[in-house]
Amino acid sequence: MLNQPMVVGVIDMDEQRSHIISALVLHRPGVLQRVAGLFTRRGFNIETITVGTSEQDDMARMTIIARGDGKVLEQITKQLNKLIDVIKVRDLEPENTVERELCLIKVHAPAEHVRSEVIQYANIFRGRIIDVGIETLTIEITGTPDKIEALIDLLRVFGIKEIARTGPTAISRGTKII
Template sequence: MEEVKLRTLSVLVDNESGVLSQVSRLFSRKGFNVESLAVGTTDNPAISRMTIEVLANENQTNLMCNQLAKMVPVHSVKLLVPSHSIRRELVLYKVRAKTSEDKNEIIQIANIFRGSIIDVSKETLTLSVIGDEKKTDAVQELLADFGIEELVRTGMIALERGKYTIDEDTKEKGEFNYGKDVL
């Protein structure tokens, strides 16, 4: 049996209403749970990039990539290889800090992990940390002793390292493009 592991897909889509719904329906129809999803516009306001993480084996991943590539609003789909990509997420932690000693310790933790204190109140500090799962989980474990009031994660975003981009001409000319320019 093939190994099921976390796969990261980078997908360029039209920046229009309903596209996210179409993509998420594809995953649910095929029985996949999306572990992480982050969507935002690119340097071209008409195009959005989706970073989708899903637990799947190699055959399932190939099926999903092919199904995505056939969708009308999809411009490009790429499976990112972990050793050749950069993955990061932003996590905000609101932590109890009633004493100045607690505040100093939390600030030290933020500094060690290159985080930022983004809000201070009499009883809480809010930190932002950017990193991979190991880093953000380590911060969470250290902050748990103080009491985490709230936590929010953006979802993983990813890019390939070096000169490679999602816009690489990896598709055969015309493949999956039939009908995309008709509407």
């Protein structure tokens, strides 16, 4: 490890990591296809994409998680910016960004003791039980993708019937807006 150069305070362009891209787009038919198509055509990888309305009536905000090094990300943002229906694009800095994901997990829980255990785990993770069936419990959990992963891992032993995740959405901290 002694010979490894330390990177302090500079962006390492070669580092492969997941980036959170926030894009403000016109709320129009076809805009999701334009964005998704661009990723496919240019060989960029989308891990997740979420779309919803924004603070402006005719605009939507997309949060895209994409993996790549600095160069790839630069190309992604530039190519996105070229789309006429895309208003603004930003690669959010992880340390100045709040990121949340919603996940619904349907767990196999037919027996009483299993149910109470599942409910306890849900509580620890600040999840809620939103549906109770004869053999299943459905948990709603919100948080960072890591936290959700951790709960899913714990619940696996009981048998997970179904998972539905929104993919993360994100916003920058403080007064900064895009």
